[in-house]
Amino acid sequence: MTSVGQALKRKEDPRMITGRGYYTEDITLPGMLYATIVRSPEAHATITSIDTSAAKERDGVVAVLTGEDMAGDFAGPIPMVWAPPGVEINTPEHWPLKRGEVKHVGDPVAVVVATTRGAAVDAAEDVFVEYDAKPAVVDPEQALEDGAPLVWEQFGTNKTHEWAVAGGDFDAAQAEADVTVEHRYVNHRTSGAPIEPRCSVAEARAGHLTLYSTTQIPHIARFILSGMVGVPEDRLRVVAPDVGGGFGAKLQVYAEEALVLALAKRLGRPVKWTETRSEHMTTSHHGRDQIAYVTLTAKRDGTVTGCRARIVADLGAYQQILTPFIPTLGFPVMGGCYAIPSIDLHFTGVFTNKMPTDAIRGAGRPEATYWIELTMDKLARELGMDPLELRRKNFIPKEQFPFETALGIVYDSGDYQGTLDRLLENFDLDAFRSEQASLRQQGIYRGVGFSTWVEVCGLAPSRAVGPQGVGLQAAFYESANVRVTPTGSAIVYSGASPHGQGLDTSFAQIAGDILGIDPENVQVLHGDTDQGAWGWGTYGSRSLSVGGEAIARAARKVQDKAKHVCAALLEAAPDDIELVDGKYQVRGSPDKSMTMAEISGAAHIPPNELPTDIEPGLEESSFYDPENFVFPFGAHACVVDVDAETGKATVVRYVSVDDCGTPINPMLIDGQVHGGIAHAIGQALYEQVVYDSEGQLVTGTFVDYALPTAAEMPHFETDRTETPSPTNSLGVKGVGEAGTIAATPAVVAAVHDALQPLGVEWVDMPLTPVRVYEAIQAAQGNGSGPRASEQGVDLGEHGGGAAGSGPTGPDEGGAA
């Protein structure tokens, strides 16, 4: 029996459920020192003086260093790696410790290193920094206006760049349209907020540096950090031990990683830095923060003829590695799952005095799905058409795959009608509508929202994404090394770097089946630059469709060699050896067979019968670069109740049908879908990173930034269809970001459906009680209308508006 397709229990779990996981913070090295960073309390200021004398005198303090002190410790600044052909992106120098000016709250200005955590924190409070405050700019649209304070005067503008892509003739579509709908969407700033804060431990021994770090990209980190600290790559090892969630927040090369390396090198002792949660909220990159002006054009019969979006992306104060690229990452699916003949997209990046944005789970695609799905709903209302009927009319038909969109993107495979049909089998819409009507008579406002979504993932194809494609200065293949030990176990090294996805298990299933080894005896390694080949890491739902396929290819090479060894020893032709139930046997003569252990034993200690032209050993590698992306899709329905008295929206039911191609481990797929939907419900209803009008971060803790708890989350009703991807031999697509990409429009549409009898037209995310309440009041002729969701407005609310957990949940206290 093959293990692929089975819900195998995870190989990762025994250590994690017993407290024997090994996370970066768990590492203590002999003589290790602790670093604490002194950060700017100002959003924009000139540093006029730094007095470190009192801090240096404290017990246990080994060093107190400013940006000036460490200017010679860094060979290069933090790089940004997007260079789109023909487009200049304003990119300021970005050093780990600031000299001269600070540009956002939390900007690092000095570091204290001491023998204990407590001594370092105490001494940091004795570092006295004087600032001359400058005007801050916080709202991205205000930042583009003439006379706005400049984040970087040398550019003469807060605009970082413009980037555009179009296909078909949108202007003609608009001129000929029977119906045009337009809307402005705000996709507000959020935090990745993995429960494990970032942590980095650096060690220097005889010119060799080792960095243990909470990273999704150990190999990329080594490449970049070797340049930043001026150490050749052969003398820098980067290890990602168990990583406690990433969600994109650890898809980064951070100042602190370079800083601890430089400190370990300078001081000759290991140095650990552990992020506090308030540091995470302040200085781990944020996500989203886009405003999209969207236009859809259609014929009276509902045929959508054009899609245009003008997107303003708040990038914050610096360019982190992918900052300006992320808003663009959603462009391939900005027409959604619809056959739209003209698409016209334009992006403007903007500096503000805030932490930079970068990839957070979904990274550009949740924003795209949000506006295309909600605009389809608006178009349906405008046409007087059922919104699901409008979708069916415009779905790309399954027989047209692979389908080339107006932008020249080729969707690999899909069956959008199929997932919607399955969804409506699992969710009885007629029954819901009658229930909704009777509840309304009781004063209960229940609504449903739908999302028929498609995403692009599996980054991947280097030719499309790399230097001569959209311009990332990188490639996106993945590496794998598959090795069988003399006794028939397998060791697999992957260049992917999982941090909760369960790839130790799904990769073992893939390799085990191909090798004829029980996945129980396949050990999957990753996240150590000294252990395996160069790899590009885990993000963009790429690990299975790129990393998993690389493993399959390497494993097939091993299988092929095993067949040659077996054939030689059984005196058969290699082509006649088949793998059946874990045995390599001669076709038609099942009594003549060998196990992998026997074959591998012979490969490692060759008997004289083995021809000398077969090399000893049993190990192969593969570097796999796909020819296309993969395009997962699905249909989701969300049901919410809105309390009109308080404005509180509660998700009462969530039904989803997702298609991520051929399943490797369905249990892991469901888990990824659950977590993604929860993340999206968090964004839609609770979570928001808020800065006030002076650039002060209002949501600096989990008290203010409302992560959903178990009490707010529904029981998820998940289901699947299986449309294999033709892009890879496994037929797989990605699923890690599916929920975040799919769910926000369904949740927001559900709230608006619930509010429809109250006359509420529109409320921007997050749909916190205060926003919804004010919208209801305004619609009823009371109050001044829904508050804006722009940054830089004194909202008088904290993020989701309530405590995230503990004794106070979002249904208590806070904004409600």
Next chain:
Amino acid sequence: MSASVHVEVTVNGERRVDDVEARLLLVHWLRDELGLTGTHVGCDTTNCGACTVHLNGESVKSCTVLAAQADGSQVTTIEGLSSGDALHPLQDAFWEKHGLQCGFCTPGMIMAAADLLERNPNPSDDEIRHGLEGNLCRCTGYHNIVEAVKAAAGKGVPA
């Protein structure tokens, strides 16, 4: 530097004696001094629950207890929840039901769930969700955590 305090604490059944800084948090004593790194720190404000341990049989967030306050107490961490190779029914259920992904919140979640089942051996879904409200998970959407706690409850936890 604050004054030192003498503490004698039974941790996972073993008597531990130490002189600690008065301000030292129980979680830092467990992690940094005793090497019990299964108890994690995820926030600064007692919201996330990753540091949940049992103090005299009840779950507490060990980031909000001073090591000095634990003097004379019994502390159980995730490392002491089961003995030998046997798993506690909750550990087994979290594995069986895929109640964890990155694993970082898991020790605290299991310790909180163990206390919940001690107080309420057969909780409803709603009681589980509200009972674990003080423990944050970013990976699972809580669905399979609830399933795991229900499964463990079905096995008659606690012993």
